[in-house]
Amino acid sequence: MLRPLSGISDEAYAEDYAVFVQxxxxxxxxxxxxxxxxxxxxxxxxxxxxxxASRL
Structure with a gap:
């Protein structure tokens, strides 16, 4: 299940073993x-x- 991560980037989500950053x-x-x-x-x-996110 994806959890949104606020304040990181335009969009960011986490799972148990992964993160996704846009x-x-x-x-x-x-x-x-x-x-x-x-x-x-x-x-x-x-x-x-x-x-x-800080390096993109």
């Missing part, structure tokens, strides 16, 4: 391949989405 005409997706508890990924994925 800025201007570009979409970036980052997918993790892990078998851990998805809650462990939430903060690091949101931070990564912010970093990617």
């Amino acid at each position: 800025k201007h005409d570009f979409w970036v997706s980052i997918d993790l391949t892990r078998s851990n508890d998805p809650a462990e990924n939430r903060g690091p994925l949101e931070n990564l989405a912010r970093t990617v």
Whole structure:
């Protein structure tokens, strides 16, 4: 299930193991391949989405 991430970019969403960031005409997706508890990924994925958005 996609969760919107506000304040990161034009659009940004997160799942348990992925984030999606849209800025201007570009979409970036980052997918993790892990078998851990998805809650462990939430903060690091949101931070990564912010970093990617700032560099687009």
